Amino acid sequence: MTFIDSTQLPMTGLGRQFNLTDDISKRAFVDEDLALYDLFGHHLRTGRSMIDGVTFTGCRIEGPAVMLILPGTTFDAVNFGESRGDIGNLVLRPVRNMAIGAIPVINCAFRNCEFHALGFTGNEQILSEILAIKSVG
Amino acid sequence: MYDLDNTDPVPHDLGTRLVFEKERIPLAQLVDALEAAGQTLTGRRFVDCVIHGPCVVMPATETKFDNCNLGDVAGDVRNLFLRSAGPMVIGAIPLNDSHFDGCIFMGVGFAGHDDFVNAFIDILTPTKA
Numbered sequence: 183m184t185f186i187d188s189t190q191l192p193m194t195g196l197g198r199q200f201n202l203t204d205d206i207s208k209r210a211f212v213d214e215d216l217a218l219y220d221l222f223g224h225h226l227r228t229g230r231s232m233i234d235g236v237t238f239t240g241c242r243i244e245g246p247a248v249m250l251i252l253p254g255t256t257f258d259a260v261n262f263g264e265s266r267g268d269i270g271n272l273v274l275r276p277v278r279n280m281a282i283g284a285i286p287v288i289n290c291a292f293r294n295c296e297f298h299a300l301g302f303t304g305n306e307q308i309l310s311e312i313l314a315i316k317s318v319g
Numbered sequence: 320m321y322d323l324d325n326t327d328p329v330p331h332d333l334g335t336r337l338v339f340e341k342e343r344i345p346l347a348q349l350v351d352a353l354e355a356a357g358q359t360l361t362g363r364r365f366v367d368c369v370i371h372g373p374c375v376v377m378p379a380t381e382t383k384f385d386n387c388n389l390g391d392v393a394g395d396v397r398n399l400f401l402r403s404a405g406p407m408v409i410g411a412i413p414l415n416d417s418h419f420d421g422c423i424f425m426g427v428g429f430a431g432h433d434d435f436v437n438a439f440i441d442i443l444t445p446t447k448a
Contacts, residue, residue, distance in 0.1 A: 301410025
């Protein structure tokens with residue numbers, strides 16, 4: 183058994199320390215942190231091919247991964263992550279009409295979250311909206 | 320060449336090995352294991368392995384793919400590729416100085432800049448007689 187000293191965990195950009203979720207099967211995460219790959223793996227093991235209908239509030243979502251943003255997924259007051267000076271670095275456009283390797287996220291809501299090491303793909307409308315985001319700070 | 324019926328499960332020592340042969344390798348787990356070991360995904364050799372996603376990779380020019388099956392492309396090899404909208408690619412797994420020989424990729428996309436994507440597509444597209 184491993185004991186984790188919570189006071190030694192790193193700070194997130196959310197004004198609190200890293201707080202790895204202890205239940206990846208939740209439908210609503212609040213102030214918890216997780217890797218998108220782990221969440222998708224859970225959904226696959228339970229017979230679902232997409233991350234569907236999950237809400238995230240105050241969460242840190244980590245990569246490395248590319249999120250395929252599908253209809254019904256919303257972002258409200260989120261930090262899309264360190265873009266290294268160009269928001270385009272976070273955006274990937276499918277060459278054709280599929281996004282093999284990206285993790286599909288549908289009907290999910292992200293509020294006051296931050297993303298780390300995540301890229302984003304989807305239809306041109308959502309990608310244009312991300313590309314229009316102005317850097318802060 | 321890979322053999323799906325004769326492939327070992329994910330090895331426990333992902334983070335420390337330099338060569339993998341006839342094993343299942345989830346790339347995201349490999350990156351996690353390497354990070355835990357203070358290393359990066361560079362200088363690895365994969366022989367007859369099943370390389371699992373979901374993930375998007377960004378191969379460096381010195382990374383080689385010999386006799387590999389890059390996965391189900393739904394009839395169009397361009398479906399494997401994503402173009403970066405900026406000079407860098409965030410979210411993709413960099414593959415540096417690695418060699419994939421006789422492997423099959425499942426759920427793995429390839430990302431890069433226009434030149435990389437166009438060149439890779441050209442290599443994978445049979446020339447018309």
